[in-house]
Amino acid sequence: MTSVAASAELIAELRAALGAEAVITEPEALLTYDSDGSMLVAHPPAIVVVPTTAEQVATAVRLAARAGLAIVARGAGTGIAGGAVPLCGGMVISTARMDNILTVDVRSRLAIVQPGVVNADLNAYLAPLGYQFAPDPSSQRASTIGGNIATNAGGPHCLKYGVTSNHVLAVEVVDHTGHRYWSGDGVLDPIGYDLTGLLAGSEGTLGVVTAAIVRLTPLPEAVRVVLALFPSVVAAAAAVSAVIAAGSLPTSLEVMDHNAIRAVNSAYSLGLPETTGTTALIIEVDGVQDGLDDQLDQIIAICHQHGAFDVRPARDPATQARVWTARKSVAGAIGRLAPAYYLVDTVVPRTRLPVMMEHVERLRAEYGMEVCNVFHAGDGNLHPLVLYDPRDPDQRQRAHAIAAGVLELSIAQGGVVSGEHGIGLEKCEYLPRFFSPAELQLHATIHQVFNPTGCFNPAKIFPPDTTPAALAAARAARLQQRDPTIIQNLPIPGSFVAPETPAAAAEVINACHHAGIPVVATGGTVARSSQAVTVSTMHWRGILVYEPDDLTIKVAAGTTLAELQAILAPHRQMLPLDLADPHQSLGGLVAMAVDGPRRLGYGSWRDWVLALDVIEPDGIQVRLGAQVVKNVTGYDLVKLYVGSAGTLGVITAVALKVFPQPPASATLLGQFPDSASAWAFIDDLATSRLLPTAVEYLADHHAIVVAMRTEGHPAAVERHIHQATIMAQRYAASVTAVRDTDETNFWHQTVARYAPMREQVLLRVGVWPAHCAATVQAITAHAHHRQVTAAVTAHALNGIIYIQVTGDFQQIAAFHSDLAAAFPHTHLLAAPPDFIPHAERWGHLPAARDQMRAIKVAIDPHNQMNPEAFWFADNRL
Amino acid sequence: MTVTQASSSSTQPTIPLIGFSIKDKPSSDIINTCVHCGLCLSSCPTYRETGLEMASPRGRIYLMKAVDEGRISLASEVFQEQMSLCLNCRACEAVCPSGVQYGAILEASRAQIEQARAGKAGPPAIPGTPEPKLPPRPLWQRALRGAVFGVLFKRMEAFRLFSTMMRLYQRSGIQWLARKSGLLKLLDLADTEAMLPPISDHYSVPRGQIFPAEGERRYSVALLTGCIMSTAFAHVHEATIRVLRKNGCEVILPPDQGCCGALHTHGGDLDGGRELARRNIAAFEGLGVDAIIVNAAGCGSTLKEYGHLLHDDPEWRERAERFSAKVKDVHEFLAGIDFNRSELGRLNITVTYQEPCHLVHAQRISAQPRVLLTAIPGLTLKEMPESALCCGSAGIYNITQPDMAMSLGARKIDNALTTGAEIIATANPGCALQLAGELRRRGKNVQVRYIIELLDESYRVFAATA
Numbered sequence A: 001m002t003s004v005a006a007s008a009e010l011i012a013e014l015r016a017a018l019g020a021e022a023v024i025t026e027p028e029a030l031l032t033y034d035s036d037g038s039m040l041v042a043h044p045p046a047i048v049v050v051p052t053t054a055e056q057v058a059t060a061v062r063l064a065a066r067a068g069l070a071i072v073a074r075g076a077g078t079g080i081a082g083g084a085v086p087l088c089g090g091m092v093i094s095t096a097r098m099d100n101i102l103t104v105d106v107r108s109r110l111a112i113v114q115p116g117v118v119n120a121d122l123n124a125y126l127a128p129l130g131y132q133f134a135p136d137p138s139s140q141r142a143s144t145i146g147g148n149i150a151t152n153a154g155g156p157h158c159l160k161y162g163v164t165s166n167h168v169l170a171v172e173v174v175d176h177t178g179h180r181y182w183s184g185d186g187v188l189d190p191i192g193y194d195l196t197g198l199l200a201g202s203e204g205t206l207g208v209v210t211a212a213i214v215r216l217t218p219l220p221e222a223v224r225v226v227l228a229l230f231p232s233v234v235a236a237a238a239a240v241s242a243v244i245a246a247g248s249l250p251t252s253l254e255v256m257d258h259n260a261i262r263a264v265n266s267a268y269s270l271g272l273p274e275t276t277g278t279t280a281l282i283i284e285v286d287g288v289q290d291g292l293d294d295q296l297d298q299i300i301a302i303c304h305q306h307g308a309f310d311v312r313p314a315r316d317p318a319t320q321a322r323v324w325t326a327r328k329s330v331a332g333a334i335g336r337l338a339p340a341y342y343l344v345d346t347v348v349p350r351t352r353l354p355v356m357m358e359h360v361e362r363l364r365a366e367y368g369m370e371v372c373n374v375f376h377a378g379d380g381n382l383h384p385l386v387l388y389d390p391r392d393p394d395q396r397q398r399a400h401a402i403a404a405g406v407l408e409l410s411i412a413q414g415g416v417v418s419g420e421h422g423i424g425l426e427k428c429e430y431l432p433r434f435f436s437p438a439e440l441q442l443h444a445t446i447h448q449v450f451n452p453t454g455c456f457n458p459a460k461i462f463p464p465d466t467t468p469a470a471l472a473a474a475r476a477a478r479l480q481q482r483d484p485t486i487i488q489n490l491p492i493p494g495s496f497v498a499p500e501t502p503a504a505a506a507e508v509i510n511a512c513h514h515a516g517i518p519v520v521a522t523g524g525t526v527a528r529s530s531q532a533v534t535v536s537t538m539h540w541r542g543i544l545v546y547e548p549d550d551l552t553i554k555v556a557a558g559t560t561l562a563e564l565q566a567i568l569a570p571h572r573q574m575l576p577l578d579l580a581d582p583h584q585s586l587g588g589l590v591a592m593a594v595d596g597p598r599r600l601g602y603g604s605w606r607d608w609v610l611a612l613d614v615i616e617p618d619g620i621q622v623r624l625g626a627q628v629v630k631n632v633t634g635y636d637l638v639k640l641y642v643g644s645a646g647t648l649g650v651i652t653a654v655a656l657k658v659f660p661q662p663p664a665s666a667t668l669l670g671q672f673p674d675s676a677s678a679w680a681f682i683d684d685l686a687t688s689r690l691l692p693t694a695v696e697y698l699a700d701h702h703a704i705v706v707a708m709r710t711e712g713h714p715a716a717v718e719r720h721i722h723q724a725t726i727m728a729q730r731y732a733a734s735v736t737a738v739r740d741t742d743e744t745n746f747w748h749q750t751v752a753r754y755a756p757m758r759e760q761v762l763l764r765v766g767v768w769p770a771h772c773a774a775t776v777q778a779i780t781a782h783a784h785h786r787q788v789t790a791a792v793t794a795h796a797l798n799g800i801i802y803i804q805v806t807g808d809f810q811q812i813a814a815f816h817s818d819l820a821a822a823f824p825h826t827h828l829l830a831a832p833p834d835f836i837p838h839a840e841r842w843g844h845l846p847a848a849r850d851q852m853r854a855i856k857v858a859i860d861p862h863n864q865m866n867p868e869a870f871w872f873a874d875n876r877l
Numbered sequence B: 001m002t003v004t005q006a007s008s009s010s011t012q013p014t015i016p017l018i019g020f021s022i023k024d025k026p027s028s029d030i031i032n033t034c035v036h037c038g039l040c041l042s043s044c045p046t047y048r049e050t051g052l053e054m055a056s057p058r059g060r061i062y063l064m065k066a067v068d069e070g071r072i073s074l075a076s077e078v079f080q081e082q083m084s085l086c087l088n089c090r091a092c093e094a095v096c097p098s099g100v101q102y103g104a105i106l107e108a109s110r111a112q113i114e115q116a117r118a119g120k121a122g123p124p125a126i127p128g129t130p131e132p133k134l135p136p137r138p139l140w141q142r143a144l145r146g147a148v149f150g151v152l153f154k155r156m157e158a159f160r161l162f163s164t165m166m167r168l169y170q171r172s173g174i175q176w177l178a179r180k181s182g183l184l185k186l187l188d189l190a191d192t193e194a195m196l197p198p199i200s201d202h203y204s205v206p207r208g209q210i211f212p213a214e215g216e217r218r219y220s221v222a223l224l225t226g227c228i229m230s231t232a233f234a235h236v237h238e239a240t241i242r243v244l245r246k247n248g249c250e251v252i253l254p255p256d257q258g259c260c261g262a263l264h265t266h267g268g269d270l271d272g273g274r275e276l277a278r279r280n281i282a283a284f285e286g287l288g289v290d291a292i293i294v295n296a297a298g299c300g301s302t303l304k305e306y307g308h309l310l311h312d313d314p315e316w317r318e319r320a321e322r323f324s325a326k327v328k329d330v331h332e333f334l335a336g337i338d339f340n341r342s343e344l345g346r347l348n349i350t351v352t353y354q355e356p357c358h359l360v361h362a363q364r365i366s367a368q369p370r371v372l373l374t375a376i377p378g379l380t381l382k383e384m385p386e387s388a389l390c391c392g393s394a395g396i397y398n399i400t401q402p403d404m405a406m407s408l409g410a411r412k413i414d415n416a417l418t419t420g421a422e423i424i425a426t427a428n429p430g431c432a433l434q435l436a437g438e439l440r441r442r443g444k445n446v447q448v449r450y451i452i453e454l455l456d457e458s459y460r461v462f463a464a465t466a
C-alpha cells in the first residue's frame, strides 16, 4: 500500500462521527505516532483517531477503507517488532480511550474488557477480588489487553500459566468492511473453528479488536521467590533444566546476566554482585501455603548442586515485588547502559539453551558489542539485548548481524523466529527461512480471508517480495489445479486405506483431490463413510521427538493416548487427560478436541498442542507451529486445526506440551442430599483459595455427587481434602476421599458417563460457568417434562455439561429441541443410527459462521475434507 | 530490511526552524536516555485523561527531541501546548527504568519558551538557525506572571499583604457578594475561587525563633516556612513544630528565608528560581543544624534540587549541594529516627492518603507517610485507587490548564470517595487546596488534613488524657 493523505472530506466525516477531539491531524502530533517501543523504523500516519467505542472504530474503519487508507491499530505502542508503526501512513486507530472494564464475572472466571485496558490496571482491579489476568509481559504496566492479544504476549509467569491466547475466550473484531463480529461468546469449546486462537497473535493484520472476553485465574494463596546466583549463564541454564526435571512446575524461571544486573541493581537496590559471568536465576513457585516451603527447599538444593554460590529467598511480598519490578524493568533500564538496544526474541527447546548461550557469547566477542541477557529460561525464550548507539551506523549494522546470527542458529535448533514479540516489521525477512512456500501460502490464505484489501496493518509479517495476495493466488491456483492423467490406483468412495507413511497418505489424498473424491481421516480400522475415502493413521505410531527435559513430545498421529502415557510414564510425565477409551488416536482426539475433567487444572488441547504436521486437501504436507512452548511466528494455525474435525486436512503428527506427574493426588467425593446443596458447595469451592484440578458434578436418579480432584505436593493435597471436607459437610454431604487405584477407577467410571457410544444419545451443553447450576436445573426439568432419563455430568467450574439420555426416541428428540432452543451451545455428540436428530445438531450457528465458511472455502475449495462435519454439510458451502 | 533511524525519517525542512538556544537547553543526553519503551505512559495523568501520545511523557520527550534535532519548531503549537499541559508531577520519572530525568528537561523546555517569548534567548543551539524568538505573551499574562513571579513570591512582605487581602476578602461579605453576583463566573475564576482554603488567622513569620525540644534534645533542626505554608497554612507549621519538639528536636526558624522558588522553576523562570535559591541557601548556611525540615512536598523537592539548579554557577554550586544534602521532608525525617510512638493518643478515624507528586515521585517518599499514619492508634488507613496519580494541582496549573486540573481533581475525589474515608490526608498545600475545592464543589463532608496535623492531634489527645 502506498501512502495516501487524509482528505478534508474524510477528516470532516471522522470529526462528525467521532467528535473533533478524537481526530488528530497536526503534523507534530502525528509525529509522536510514528514509532513504537522498538525505534527500528519510523513513519508518521496521515491521521490518528482516538475512538471510545467499538461502533466508532467500525465507522473509522469504514471511512478509512473507503478512502483507501491503511489502518493500523495501536495500543500503548510498547511493541518491539514495529507492529504499530504505520509504515504506509494511513490511519492509526489508537485504543487508548477504550479503557473500560465492561463486565467482571468472577464465578465464571471471565471479564469483558475494551482493548485499551492496560494489563496492570485490569490486574489491579481484579486483585481485591482474588483474581488475576495471568499473562504478565514485562511491559504490563503500560501495554494494553488489545496489544497483548495481537502479539500473543507472554511473560515470566507463562511457564505455568501459558501465554495470552490461553487466556482469551473470545474477541470482538471489526472487519475490513467495518462490520463487527464476535469470534465466540466465552463458552468453552464452541463448535467450529477456533477463530479466537487464530486472531490472537495476528498483529493487527486480520482486523481491529474492539473487545475481548478474557479468562481470570485465581490468585494463589502463597508465593515464594528465590534468587539464585550462578557463576555463569550456562550454569544457570543447566539448573533450570534440573529444576524442571525434578518434577516441580514453577510459575517462572527467569535469568538475568551480569549486564542485566548492572542495569537494574542500584535503581531497585538489589545489592547483587556485578562481576562478569554472574548470573541471577529467579525462581517462583505458587499455590496453597501447604508444602510450598518444602518445594522451595528442594529447588534451593538443586541450585546449590548446580553451582549456585548464593541463594536468596525473597520471603516478604515487598522484597518479592522489588525483585520482579527489577526483572521486568531490565529492557527499559538499558537507557542506563547505552542509548539503544536491539532485543532479539526467539524460543528454542529448553534443552538447547546452553548451546544458544554459548553461541550468543561467541557472536558478542566476534562483533565486539555488549550483549545483555535476560530471558524466560523456563520457556526456552531467549532475549539477548544488543546494546548500541543508533547514531553510529557501524554499530547498528553489527547489532543487526548479531541478531541475525542468533536467529539463524535458533531456527537450526528447532526454534522459532519470535516467541512473544511478533514478526511486525522487524522479522518479515525471516519468514521464508522458517516456512516452506506451501506453509507461507497457508498463512497468506488466512490473510486473504480476513484482509482481502490489504488495508489492515500493511507491510507487516510477510516479506515485501512475497505479498499475501500473490501467495494466496499461488495457493488458490495450486488447489484448483487438477490433472486427471496422474491418477493411478485411485481409491473408490467408501473404501478404507491405511497408508504406511504420511507421504504415502499424501499421494492418496492428492489422487482424491484430482478425482474430486472426499476424504475422511480416522485413527481406527473401519471406513467411516460410504461417500468418501477413509484414510487411516493407524500405522503411524510412536515417538518422533521426545526430550523429557523440554516437557514436550512429538508423536505420530496414530499413536493412542494409552501409548503416549506409556511413553511418558517412565519419565514421570503425563498428559492430563482421562478418557473411557484411551485407545483413541491422538490425531483424532486433537481434531475433535475431546476434553476431560482435569481441564480445570491443566487446560485442554488448544493449550497443549504446539505443532501439527498436516496433509493439505491437495496432498501437500505442511508443518504448523513448532515444538517450543511459545511461538508468534505468523498466524497460530495450530489453533485453527485443533477441533477442526478434519475439515481442513489430515493430521499426521502432533507435538504436545506434557506435564510432570504430580507427586500426590486424591479425590474427594461428596454425596449431597440435593442439587442445591451440591451447587452451594461448588460455589464455595470456586471462591475459596483451593486449586482443584477437577470439579465434577454427577447427577442421575441415584445420587448427586461432587468429585473434587487435587494434585501436587502431598501437603497441598491433604490441605485440599481437609478443607473441602469441612466445606462439604456444611451442606450435609457424606464425604469420602479416594486415592490410588480407587481414585483411578472412580475417574474411569466418571469419564465413561460421557464417552460417545453408538447405542446412546449423548448431548453436550456449554454455558458460562456461573450459569451452570441453573442450566443443570433446567435440563432436569426438561427431562422430567419429556419423561426421559438424563444422567448429567458437568465440568462444574468450566460450564460444560454432558447429558446421557435414555427413553423413547421421539421424546428424546423433543428434549433435544427444548435444550437447543434454550441453550445455543447444545450439541448432539452421539446417537444410535436410527435416532433422527433435531435439525440443529450442532447448536446455533456461530456469530462468526461467515468467517469460518470463508476459511473452509479458502483452504478446501472443493469441500473434500470431511464434508459431513459441522453445519457445513447442512448449509452447503 | 532497511533500517531508518526514527529521528531522521521525516523530511528535513528547507527553511531553518526555530530550535533551542544554548542557555538552559534541555540536555540532549537526558533526552537520549529515553529508549521509547512506553513504560511510563500509564503513570502519566495527562495521558490517562487524554489518551494522546503527545500528552504522554514519551511523546513529550519525543517532541523535545524533535525540537532539539531541528525537526520541529519551538514555535509549534503542539509543542508549546504539551509543555504547558504537563503537570510536572514527575510520575514518569519515578517509574522510568532508564532513569530519564524528566523534570530537568521539562523545566528547561519551559525556560526555552519563556526566554524566547521575552526576547532573551540568546544564541541558538543549532548553528545556522535563527535566534529563538517567539511572540511575547499577551499583556495580561505578562502582568500576571510579573506580579506572581516577580513580586508576590519574591518578597514575603508583599506575599503576606496579599494574603491579608485574601483573608479580608473571605471573611468580609465581599466573598459572598462575589459568589452571589456571578462576578466570578463572569471572570471565569469560579473554579479557582472555590479552591481558596480557609486561611489561618495569623502567619508564621521566621524571625530566628528557637523552640526548645521537649525532654532531652536529640536533634537540632531548621524549618523552612515558605510562602503559602507560612500564611494560609501557618497552623500546619505550628503543628509541625509541636510534633518535632515531641521528638526531641530543637526547632529553629531562620530569618531572611522565603519562598522556595518551585513556581518559578516549574514555570520556566529558572533565573527567578535561582535568585530565591541563593537567598535560602544563605539564610540556612552556618546554622549547624542536623537537618533542614520541610513539611510541604513541593518545597521539599525543590530544595533538594538546588544543587542541580545552580549547577552552572561556580560560586554557588557546592554551597547548593551542601544545602540540598541537609534537606529532609518531615515524614522522611520522623520515620528515619526512632520517632515517639509511646505518646500517641487514640484517634478513631478512617483516613485515605493522597500522595503528593512531589513526595512520591520527585522525592520517592511513599512508605514513610504511611508509617506515621498507621502508627496512630485507632486510625484506619484505607488506600484509594490511583493514590499516586496527580490531583491536578500544580502551581499555577489551575489557572493555565483549568480543564485538565478540574478533571484530574474530580478523578482524584472519585477515587478517594470509594474508600468511604472521612479524612483525606496529604502533605502539600497545592493538593490540600485542590482537594478541598473539589470537595466543597460537591458539598461533601470530607476533611482534608496534613499528616503532620493528625500526628499532632494524636500527641495532644494523649497529653490531654494522661
Ligand SMILES: Cc1cc2nc3c(=O)[nH]c(=O)nc-3n(C[C@H](O)[C@H](O)[C@H](O)COP(=O)(O)OP(=O)(O)OC[C@H]3O[C@@H](n4cnc5c(N)ncnc54)[C@H](O)[C@@H]3O)c2cc1C
Residues within 6 Å of the ligand: A036, A037, A072, A073, A074, A075, A076, A077, A078, A079, A080, A082, A083, A084, A095, A115, A136, A137, A138, A139, A142, A143, A144, A145, A146, A147, A148, A149, A150, A151, A152, A153, A154, A155, A156, A203, A204, A205, A207, A208, A209, A210, A331, A332, A420, A421, A457, B036, B037, B038, B039
Ligand atoms: C520494556 C518492554 C518489555 C516488554 N516485555 C515483554 C514481555 O515480557 N513479553 C511480551 O510478550 N512482550 C513484551 N514487550 C513487547 C510489548 O510490550 C508487547 O508486545 C505488548 O503486548 C504490546 O502491547 P501494546 O498495547 O503496547 O501494543 P502496540 O505496541 O500498540 O501494538 C502491538 C501490535 O498489536 C496490534 N494491536 C494493538 N491493539 C490492537 C487491537 N485492538 N486490535 C488489533 N491489533 C492491535 C498493533 O497493530 C501491533 O501490531 C515488551 C516491551 C517493552 C518495551
Ligand code: SF4
Residues within 6 Å of the ligand: A332, A335, B033, B034, B035, B036, B037, B038, B039, B040, B041, B057, B058, B061, B092, B095, B096, B097, B098, B099, B100
Ligand atoms: S519510561 Fe523512560 S525510557 Fe521509557 S519511554 Fe518513558 S521516559 Fe522513555
Ligand code: SF4
Residues within 6 Å of the ligand: B043, B044, B045, B046, B047, B055, B056, B057, B060, B085, B086, B087, B088, B089, B090, B091, B092, B093, B102
Ligand atoms: S510530569 Fe507528570 S504530567 Fe508531565 S509527562 Fe510526566 S507524568 Fe505526565
